[in-house]
Amino acid sequence: MNPITEDSAAQALTQAPAPRRWEAIASELRNDIVEGLLAPGARLPNETELAQRFGVHRHTLRQAMQSLVREGFVQVRHGSGTYVRELVLDYALRRRTRLTQNLAEAGESASRELLGAEEALAGEWAAPLRVSPRSRVLLLRTRARVRGRVVGVTESAFPLPRFAGLAEAFAQHGTVTAALAALGVPDYTRARSVIAARLPTQAEADALARPLTQPLLVVNYTNCDLQGVPVQAASTLFAADAVQLTVGPDDWDAA
Amino acid sequence: MNPITEDSAAQALTQAPAPRRWEAIASELRNDIVEGLLAPGARLPNETELAQRFGVHRHTLRQAMQSLVREGFVQVRHGSGTYVRELVLDYALRRRTRLTQNLAEAGESASRELLGAEEALAGEWAAPLRVSPRSRVLLLRTRARVRGRVVGVTESAFPLPRFAGLAEAFAQHGTVTAALAALGVPDYTRARSVIAARLPTQAEADALARPLTQPLLVVNYTNCDLQGVPVQAASTLFAADAVQLTVGPDDWDAA
Numbered sequence: 106m107n108p109i110t111e112d113s114a115a116q117a118l119t120q121a122p123a124p125r126r127w128e129a130i131a132s133e134l135r136n137d138i139v140e141g142l143l144a145p146g147a148r149l150p151n152e153t154e155l156a157q158r159f160g161v162h163r164h165t166l167r168q169a170m171q172s173l174v175r176e177g178f179v180q181v182r183h184g185s186g187t188y189v190r191e192l193v194l195d196y197a198l199r200r201r202t203r204l205t206q207n208l209a210e211a212g213e214s215a216s217r218e219l220l221g222a223e224e225a226l227a228g229e230w231a232a233p234l235r236v237s238p239r240s241r242v243l244l245l246r247t248r249a250r251v252r253g254r255v256v257g258v259t260e261s262a263f264p265l266p267r268f269a270g271l272a273e274a275f276a277q278h279g280t281v282t283a284a285l286a287a288l289g290v291p292d293y294t295r296a297r298s299v300i301a302a303r304l305p306t307q308a309e310a311d312a313l314a315r316p317l318t319q320p321l322l323v324v325n326y327t328n329c330d331l332q333g334v335p336v337q338a339a340s341t342l343f344a345a346d347a348v349q350l351t352v353g354p355d356d357w358d359a360a
Numbered sequence: 361m362n363p364i365t366e367d368s369a370a371q372a373l374t375q376a377p378a379p380r381r382w383e384a385i386a387s388e389l390r391n392d393i394v395e396g397l398l399a400p401g402a403r404l405p406n407e408t409e410l411a412q413r414f415g416v417h418r419h420t421l422r423q424a425m426q427s428l429v430r431e432g433f434v435q436v437r438h439g440s441g442t443y444v445r446e447l448v449l450d451y452a453l454r455r456r457t458r459l460t461q462n463l464a465e466a467g468e469s470a471s472r473e474l475l476g477a478e479e480a481l482a483g484e485w486a487a488p489l490r491v492s493p494r495s496r497v498l499l500l501r502t503r504a505r506v507r508g509r510v511v512g513v514t515e516s517a518f519p520l521p522r523f524a525g526l527a528e529a530f531a532q533h534g535t536v537t538a539a540l541a542a543l544g545v546p547d548y549t550r551a552r553s554v555i556a557a558r559l560p561t562q563a564e565a566d567a568l569a570r571p572l573t574q575p576l577l578v579v580n581y582t583n584c585d586l587q588g589v590p591v592q593a594a595s596t597l598f599a600a601d602a603v604q605l606t607v608g609p610d611d612w613d614a615a
Contacts, residue, residue, distance in 0.1 A: 195554075198607045297608040299450075302557035302575040302600035320557040320575035320600075345557035345575075352453045352607050353552040 127168035130159050134169065138178050138189055139253035141314060145191045145346060149179065177252060192254055192347045199352075202295045202326075204249060204257075205280050213251045217279055220246040220258070220312075222272035230262035233327045233338035241265040245272060247281075248312065256347040258312045261339035268336070281337065290336055296327040300350060305342070313344045320345045382423035385414050389424065393433050393444055394508035396569065400446040400601060404434065432507065447509055451598070452606045453579075457550045459504060460535050468506045472534055475501040475513070475567075477527035485517035488582045488593035496520040500527060502536075503567065511602040513567045516594035523591070536592065545591055551582040555605060560597070568599045575600045 137143045149155065156166040170187060173179045180190045194211050196204075208215040222245050231238040242262040249257045261281070263271050267288075274284035285293060301323045310317050322343040330336050343350075392398045404410065411421040425442060428434045435445045449466050451459075463470040477500050486493040497517040504512045516536070518526050522543075529539035540548060556578045565572050577598040585591050598605075 200609065294609070297606065300555060300577070300605040300607070302577045304573065304575060318559065318573075320559060322555070322557045350555040351552065352555070354455065354549070 126161060127165050127172070130161065130166065130169035131172045134173060135176070135178055135253070143189050145189050147189045148185075149187045149189070151186065192252060192256070194251060194256060194348050195351050196343070196348050197351045197353070198295070198298050198300075198324075200294050201292075202298075203280075203282055205282070208249075208251060215249045215251050215256070218248050218250070219272070219276055220248055222246070222275075224265065227262070227264075230338050233325075234262060234264050234335045236264050236335075243268055243271055245275060247275070251347070254347065255312070255314045255344065257341050257343040258309070259339055259341040261337050263337055264335070285336060290330050293328045293330050293336055296329050296335070298324055298326040300324050302345065309342055313342065315344050315346070322348060322350065324350070381416060382420050382427070385416065385421065385424040386427045389428060390431070390433055390508070398444045400444050402444045403440075404442045404444070406441060447507065447511070447602045449506060449511060449603050450606050451603050452608070453550070453553050453555075454607075455549050456547075457553075457581075458535075458537055460537070463504075463506060470504045470506050470511070473503050473505070474527070474531055475503055477501070477530075479520065482517070482519075485593050488580075489517060489519050489590045491519050498523055498526055500530060502530070506602070509602065510567070510569045510599065512596050512598040513564070514594055514596040516592050518592055519590070540591060545585050548583045548585050548591055551584050551590070553579055553581040555579055557600065564597055568597065570599050570601070577603060577605065579605070 134143070134149075143149070150158070152163050152166055152170070156163045159166060170179065174181060174187075177190060179187050181187050194208060194213060196207050197210070205215055205217075222243065224241055225244050227234060227236050227238050227240045227242045230236075230242050231240070234242065236242075243265055245259075245261045245263065247259050247261070248255060249259070268285075271284050271288055274287040275281065278284050278287060282293075302320050303323060305313065305315065305317060305319070305321050307317065309321065310319070313319075313321075322345045324341045324343065326339055326341075327335050328337040328339075389398070389404075398404070405413070407418050407421055407425070411418045414421065425434065425436075429436060429442075432445060434442050436442050449463060449468060451462050452465070460470055460472075477498065479496055480499050482489060482491050482493050482495045482497045485491075485497050486495070489497065491497075498520055500514075500516045500518065502514050502516070503510060504514070523540075526539050526543055529542040530536065533539050533542060537548075557575050558578060560568065560570065560572060560574070560576050562572065564576065565574070568574075568576075577600045579596045579598065581594055581596075582590050583592040583594075
C-alpha cells in the first residue's frame with residue numbers, strides 16, 4: 106500500500122467523510138490487488154489498522170471496503186475478516202468458444218488489448234491452418250484482463266491474403282469474433298482444442314504478470330468457417346490461478 | 361546406469377553376441393528411463409561411449425538400442441543422436457471417457473494399480489454425487505502407468521451402499537468400467553469435466569514420481585448412469601509432462 110500525504114490525511118479527518126477520500130483508498134487497494142501486492146486469498150488488515158494506516162475514520166474506510174466488495178475484489182468472511190477474492194473463471198470449451206461471451210456468462214467482462222501484429226511465414230502454423238509453410242500469415246498477440254487482472258495471452262495466426270486488415274478490425278471492434286465478421290466470416294466453430302500445463306518462460310510470466318512458479322494452462326486450437334476452412338490457429342496461455350476450463354454435456358450436445 | 365559385473369562383461373565379449381547381455385543392457389536403460397534417471401528429451405551418450413561403459417561390442421549395444429526404439433522408449437534423430445522419447449499421451453475428453461480405451465487409441469496400453477480403498481463420509485463428494493454429506497461413499501485411489509511410467513493418479517468416490525464391493529470388482533477386473541458393469545452399471549457417460557493446473561504437493565509429487573516443479577493437470581469429473589444418476593465423482597491428477605487433453609468435434613458430435 107502506498108504512503109498517503111499529510112494533506113489528504115488531514116482532509117479525511119474532517120467531520121463529513123470526503124467522497125474523494127474513500128474513493129482514493131478504494132483505488133489504492135484495488136491497484137494493490139490488480140498488481141498482485143495483495144495476493145488472491147490474502148487477508149486484509151482489520152478496519153482499525155487500515156483506518157490508522159490511511160489516517161482516516163473507520164467510517165471512511167468502511168465505505169472504501171464496501172465499494173471493493175461490490176466490485177468483487179474482496180469478500181467478507183464473517184467472524185474471520187476481509188480477504189482478497191480468488192479470481193477463478195470457468196472457461197467453457199465448446200463448439201462455439203468465444204472468450205468475451207464465455208466471461209460474460211461467468212458474470213465478468215473482459216477487456217482485450219492488442220500487444221502486437223506482424224506478418225510472417227506460416228511455419229509451425231501451416232499444419233493447423235492447412236496451408237503451405239511457405240505461405241504467409243498474420244500473427245496477432247492479444248491479452249485479456251478481467252477486473253484489471255491479466256488472465257490470458259493469445260497468439261493467433263490468420264492466413265493471408267484472406268485476412269489482411271484483421272489487426273485493424275480487431276483494434277476497432279475489440280474481439281476476434283467481430284473482426285472476423287467485418288472480414289466476411291459471420292460465424293466459425295472450433296475444430297479441436299488441445300490442453301496442456303507447464304511452467305512459463307520469463308517472457309510469458311512477465312506478459313501474464315505472474316511469478317515463474319505459477320503454472321500455465323495452454324490451449325492450442327483451430328477455428329474453422331462454416332465451410333470447414335481454418336480461419337484462425339491459436340495458442341492461449343491462461344494463468345492457472347485465474348482460469349479453469351470446463352467441458353460438459355451441454356457443449357457436447359450443442360448443435 | 362548401474363555398474364556391470366566383470367563376469368557379464370566378459371561374457372558379452374565373446375564372438376557371438378549373447379542374447380541375454382543385450383537384453384540386460386536394454387533392461388537397465390529402460391529402468392533408467394522409467395525411473396527418470398534418463399529424462400524425457402535427454403540425449404543418450406553415443407554408441408561408442410555406451411559400449412565402453414557396459415564393456416560390450418558396439419554390435420551388442422546396437423541390439424539393445426534397437427529394442428528400445430521398437431518399444432518406443434528412445435528415438436534416433438539422424439545426424440544428431442539417440443534421445444529418450446517424450447511420453448505425451450493425447451487423452452480425449454468426451455461423452456464416454458474411458459482411460460484404458462483412450463490410451464489404447466493412442467497406441468499405448470495402461471496398467472492400473474489399486475493404491476487404497478476406504479469408506480468415508482461423502483463430505484466434499486456430496487455435491488457432485490448429489491447425495492447427503494452425511495451419507496457414506498467408497499473412496500478408491502488408483503494409479504495408471506504407461507510403459508512403466510506413472511502418468512496419473514485418481515481418487516474416486518462411489519455412493520454407498522449401491523457400490524459396496526466395487527474395490528474387489530476393480531481389483532479383479534482392472535478397470536472402473538468393468539467394475540461398474542459387474543455391479544449392474546453396463547454403461548455410463550461423463551456429466552462434466554473441470555480442468556485446472558497447479559503445482560503438486562509433496563505427497564502428490566511422490567505418488568506421480570515427479571519433481572515438485574512439474575505442474576499437474578487436474579481433471580475433476582462426474583460420471584452418470586443412463587438414468588442420469590451419478591455413479592462416480594473423481595479427481596485425476598495427470599503429470600503434465602506425460603498427458604495432454606483433447607476436446608474435439610468428434611467428441612462434441614458423439615451420441
